[in-house]
Amino acid sequence: MIDHEGRIKAAFDSGVFVLKLCGDVRLTLCATLDRQARQLAETPGLETLIIDLRDTTNVDSTALGFLAKVAMAVQGRVNERPTIIADNPDVRRMLDVMGFSRIFTLVETPIIETCALCELPEIPIDVEETRRRVLEAHRILIRLNEHNREEFQPLVEMLEAQEAASHEH
Template sequence: MMIHEGRIQAAFDSGVFVLKLCGDVRLTLCATLDSQAQRLSQTPGLRAVMIDLREATNVDSTALGFLAKVAMAVQGKLEQPPTIVADHPDVQRMLDVMGFERYFTLVESPITEPCELSDLPEVPADEEGLRHRILEAHRILMHMNEHNREEFQPLVEMLEAQEAASHQH
């Protein structure tokens, strides 16, 4: 099976923002996800957010952290929490374990298929920006539940130490 490089597509139609993750979504796409989270929190007329993971073969923990950030960016602004569409058992299990059902409505298929999606241009990230985002993503995940706190504590501590060391030079 070919691993497809990750892509992020998006559409905004009649108040519904759709974010579709395809292929292998890793930390390299985090800057793009982050800019979407920030943009969403300021989008006028936003009524619903749907994240489509049906074509994602893998979503790493950093990318998951930014999906959680998307949910937090729109918290209190929408009538219902964002929806995640995931039909792959591994992805569903991962979302369960990570505690995503507290922040999202998890479904296997959308009520309606989204309109035309366009590829989002990849936002480049330098090494320091990347490290900062990985740290932020895992801090967000740690706040979601106890399992994540235990799972990511060592990584977060290591990244914080790296960040502290890089600021001393």
């Protein structure tokens, strides 16, 4: 039985970091993904990053933006591009359309069996923080390809306008 509420699990063993997303992964998990990106950027001994999406039913665009941020955080620190394991055709199609093949190696089956994963606690965030993270995620996605720029530019402009308005008050 698949649990539809999104969760993130992680493990680090022998230089391999595995991030497993489960269920419906949405913007509520962005703070958790963001912290993971920052921690990975500083993890000594990191050689390989694997993101496992086999138990994922959906990943929203904000969460995808933070997955891209995770990949960017380890660029130049790992030997090869981070790997995403995704066997769901809908998830694969979404990753392809979003330009993830530019920053990830996409595979359908795991290269290595993963070790025991620990669930990461969800980091709560307020409305203002959520808006900031949604904006950051979509700015990252816009840089990946033209499709994303066309798709998300209106959202980014709206969020930037909201941000500017909130600073005026």
